[in-house]
Amino acid sequence: MKKILTLICCTIVLAATSCKKEYVSTSPSATTIFDTTPAFVLDNSSNPGSIHGYTTTLAVPEITDYYNNHGAVLVYLDDNGTYEQLPDVYDGISYRFVYTKGTLYIDAQNADGSVPTAAPPALKLKIVLVP
Template sequence: MKYLLTLIMPLMLMMSACEQTEYVVPNRTVVVDIRASDWVTYDRGYTWETPVDLPEYDDYNNDEGAILVYRSLDNRNYEQIPQVYNGFAYSYVATAGSIKIEAQSAGASIIIDRPAAMTVKIVLIDSNY
C-alpha cells in the first residue's frame, strides 16, 4: 500500500503543477452628468433623447466588446438601463463614439414631461477573443 502511494503521490503533484494561463481584460467606466435641459424631443414629447459623446467606445468595442449603462437620480444608487421607472421606459443605442439615451412612456403612445437630470455610468467591457 505504501509502495502504491509513493508512486501515485508524485504523479498527483505533477498533474496539479500544470501552468494555467488566465487573461484579465480590464473594463473602463465613464460617468456623465446629464442635465434636464440636455433632453430633446423630435416627436412633440412622445420620446426624449440625449446624446452622450463617448470617444472611448470605438469601432473595435462596438464590434467585439460590450457596453453596460446605468442611471442614477441621486448620485448614489445606480439602476441598469433598459428599465422602466415612474412610467418612463429608458433605453439606449450605442454607436462608435457615442451613445443615445432615450426615455418614453411605458404605456401606449403618451406624451411625457422632460426627464429629470441624472448621472449616467457607462461600463465598457473589452473582449480578447
C-alpha cells in the same frame, strides 16, 4: 505493495508537475459620468425605426469598435446617489439606450408605449465600459 505505492506516488508527482499555470490580465473598466444630458427631442414620425417618444444623443468617444465586438457598455441613471441600470422605468417613463462607435442614444417613452406629454428632464448618467 511497495511497488504499487511507489507507482501511485510517481503518478501523482508526474500529474502535479505537468500542470501549466496561465495568467490572464485584463484591463479595468472605464467609467464616465455625465452630469446632464442634452435636451430630449421628440421622435414621433411614422418612419420605420421611430420610437414614438423622446430621444437624446451623447458623444462618447470612448466607445470604440472594440466595445461593439468584444466589450460591453453599461448605462446607469442617477437617482439622488442611487444608480439604476438602463433599461429602466422611472416616474412612469421607460428609458432604454443604444450605442454605436462614439455615440450613445437614450430613448424615453411612457411605460405603456405612448408618447410622453412632456420631454423628460435632463438626466445624470454613469456609463461603464467593460473590456
